[in-house]
Amino acid sequence: MYYSEFSTPMGKMYAVADNHYLLGLYYEGQKYCPDMSQFECNPSNDLLQATTHQVQAYFSNSNYQFDLPLNPQVSEFQQRVLSVLRNIPVGKTLSYQQVADELNQPTATRAVASAIAKNPLIIVIPCHRVIGQDGSLRGFAAGLERKQQLLELEREVVAA
Incomplete structure (x- = not known):
């Protein structure tokens, strides 16, 4: 490697x-x-x-569409979570609960949060687009300041 x-x-x-x-x-x-x-x-x-x-x-241009061959080395559950994240459009967010609901596992929000925290492909698989159910920023392995900056960058492009 x-x-x-x-x-x-x-x-x-x-x-x-x-x-x-x-x-x-x-x-x-x-x-x-x-x-x-x-x-x-x-x-x-x-x-x-x-x-x-x-x-x-x-x-x-944060509306850029990545075109890279990906192979994250994660569990099957994490693969499912990352698949949901890949479908969150630029400028949009989902809550951890919404991700769990998408997986048909509404009680798995903690497991979802843990899987997202360990996303090995930050930005390319947009884990920064997942927020708390109340709209607040929650954990981000690269720091909440970066999460906020990424979301603002994407909102600016969508608003333009």
């Missing part, structure tokens, strides 16, 4: 990939960010270069 690092307006990010799929996208210092020393640094890897380009395009 390989990694690269690059800068964004909200801090340094790391992308992790194998020869075929993007496996992870993390902010420096983010919870659950793996130790990059276990991977080979390879910024010339085509997929990692494409990831850098697409993330930077997102920050230029």
